[in-house]
Amino acid sequence: MRTDRRAMLLGLGAGLLSPPLLARPRAALPRLIPTDFRIVVDRIDSPEGIAALPGGGVAFSTNGAAIGLWRPGAGTSLLGQPGGTGGIAVDRQGRALLASVGLLHNQPGPLRRIDLTTGASEVLVAELEGRELVASNCPAAARDGVVYCSHSGWTIGNIGTTKAEGFIYACWPDGRAAVVARGLRGANGLCLSPDERRLYCALTAEGRVMSWRRRKDGTLDQPRYEGPVLGMVKDDQLGSEIRALPQAERGRTGYCDGLAFDARGNLWVTLPFANRIVAITPTGRLVEVVSDPAGTMIDMPTNLAFSGGEVLVVARGSSRIVAARLV
16 A cells, blocks of 8 residues: 555445454464564565566565566666556566556556566556546456456545445457456455466455456456455545554454465455454455564555565565565
């Protein structure tokens, strides 16, 4: 997530709910503590998205360039012109997909692609149904070449927005693009299941995750919620109101952002305002992975990725990427 404007855009809500009962973690899921994490990249200008790179390392979003790259032994580099990048993904050819949350920067919000070797950049989708995109949020790339991207909405709203104006669109290898899911409150983080049979989206405003079956032609059907409500959410709640909550109450909020599957099929979900990461198991149980109320390391976690036996987390609040070993 970004500043209050970023928070306002994502939208959230669904009434003030009691936090779900968290299941006791089993051996398949680690119970991490803040001191398990180390700093990988520091002093990033407004980090948001992250994606694992082939061969090791990660790509991340930054206001200072189209994309930032970190590779073990090579350090950090910046590539391309800034464009309001939010979520990112890497496709089967190793190219980075960049979702532009342009509405926060008074500019368009297309889906772009950049070659990480040459720096060549292109726009994949700039408009749909005769309307210019303004808030592309997070992409996900399937092995068959179809790229999906969430679009949070058309206006700057609030975290608990009750406007179901978010959607997911798809871009096919032949250049076609179309909306494949509509009527979403705060469409945010996006990822595919390990077998790529379903697409998952964090509905920030609802504090829930929804998934759809991927049909053979790349379109979506059979939507369903995955797991329980992730914590307390409230209709039309502002980011500033959430930040003003007492620490303990803020830690129970369920406003979700980034998604990623681990090697065991658990869906990890970041809860930025709560400084927590939870996971939904294959059986639908909700498990707390790490909680850092003081934000010592997990400070407003927006997105995460798995690489080389580690989980890497964007700690937007401290402008860092941090990592913890899982094996």
